[in-house]
Amino acid sequence: xxxxxxxxxxxxEVRRHGKGFVWIGLHEPDAxxxxxxxxxxxxxxxxxxDAVQAHQRPKLERYDxxxxxxxxxxxxxxxxxPDATNEIVETGELMxxxxxxxxxxxxxxxxxxxxxxxxxxxNAPDRLKVGPAAVLHAIADKVVDSYLEVTEKxxxxxxxxxxxxxxxxxxxxxxxxxxxxxxxLELKRAVTPLGNPLRRLAEGYTPLVPDQVRSYFRDVDDxxxxxxxxxxxxxxxxxxxxxxxxxKITLQQNTDMRKITAWAAVIAxxxxxxxxxxxxxxxxxxxxxxxxxPAVGLATLVVCLFLVRAFRRNRWL
Numbered sequence: 001x002x003x004x005x006x007x008x009x010x011x012x013e014v015r016r017h018g019k020g021f022v023w024i025g026l027h028e029p030d031a032x033x034x035x036x037x038x039x040x041x042x043x044x045x046x047x048x049x050d051a052v053q054a055h056q057r058p059k060l061e062r063y064d065x066x067x068x069x070x071x072x073x074x075x076x077x078x079x080x081x082p083d084a085t086n087e088i089v090e091t092g093e094l095m096x097x098x099x100x101x102x103x104x105x106x107x108x109x110x111x112x113x114x115x116x117x118x119x120x121x122x123n124a125p126d127r128l129k130v131g132p133a134a135v136l137h138a139i140a141d142k143v144v145d146s147y148l149e150v151t152e153k154x155x156x157x158x159x160x161x162x163x164x165x166x167x168x169x170x171x172x173x174x175x176x177x178x179x180x181x182x183x184x185l186e187l188k189r190a191v192t193p194l195g196n197p198l199r200r201l202a203e204g205y206t207p208l209v210p211d212q213v214r215s216y217f218r219d220v221d222d223x224x225x226x227x228x229x230x231x232x233x234x235x236x237x238x239x240x241x242x243x244x245x246x247x248k249i250t251l252q253q254n255t256d257m258r259k260i261t262a263w264a265a266v267i268a269x270x271x272x273x274x275x276x277x278x279x280x281x282x283x284x285x286x287x288x289x290x291x292x293x294p295a296v297g298l299a300t301l302v303v304c305l306f307l308v309r310a311f312r313r314n315r316w317l
Contacts, residue, residue, distance in 0.1 A: 007036070008036075011040060021101045025107070028107065031048075034048060041097065042066065047063055047066070050070070051068075058197060059197060067209075069096045071094045071096075071194060072094075072189065075150070094139065095107075096139060100131070114139065121135065121138060130212055130213055131210065133208060133209045137220065140217065144194075144223045144227065145223070147187070147224070151187070154187070161241065177241050184234045184235050202217040265311075273296060
């Protein structure tokens with residue numbers, strides 16, 4: 001409908017004509033801002049409280065004639081290298097209240113805008129003929145497609161990190177691996193719980209989703225399964241990389257300890273000789289021979305060089 005409408009005027013006009021629906025989008029509203037909309041559309045107070053407070057897991061709940069769905073949104077944080085960032089995945093939330101003739105969306109986060117999606121749907125009126133459930137499907141499809149994009153980029157980071165870990169004489173910090181594992185867990189918390197709500201919508205959980213839309217939710221669920229498999233594979237691979245990194249660090253520590261021990265053995269020779277000749281005794285080996293000290297020094301040097309060569313032959317140095 002052309003023109004400017006309040007939410008109350010819009011839903012009144014839709015119900016007067018008996019066709020169409022209202023789509024209202026909110027960005028991080030407080031309790032006072034959403035109060036009038038909740039009263040006009042009859043939104044349940046518990047669902048409204050969840051929409052305002054955010055920090056919810058993906059879920060699907062039914063309140064009388066209204067459906068409440070929560071989805072986690074993700075965005076890949078662009079960076080030159082996984083070593084150069086402390087955050088790879090940024091998360092947000094998107095809630096939707098679905099009724100027979102309305103859909104109210106609530107966004108949390110700055111990367112989950114729906115303006116582009118709204119324009120696409122405005123240019124495809126055939127998709128909107130089935131009602132507001134088409135919008136809910138489009139939102140779910142957009143969110144899951146963003147999961148696919150993020151996992152593809154995340155995979156590149158993991159492959160780069162894997163190449164560094166298994167490269168000879170490379171230095172890799174275990175802290176970076178743990179950071180990537182934390183980001184994978186963020187993805188997992190967004191992806192895994194969403195499977196059950198999508199399957200329920202595809203199986204006819206509510207008459208608010210007509211039959212012609214259910215098959216589309218099934219397709220979204222298939223895409224989510226692909227994402228879930230990728231995320232689980234990332235988790236397992238990072239576990240392997242953590243073990244490999246710890247093994248590499250342990251090996252490096254053992255190598256360092258061998259070097260320290262070898263040099264300690266070399267230094268022990270002149271230390272022992274200096275300790276003997278530093279005693280205040282009259283009867284010392286070759287003490288009164290004019291070539292005594294040069295001879296002892298040369299013998300000490302020969303022994304030290306022999307030890308260095310022996311340690312290098314055994315790859316301790």
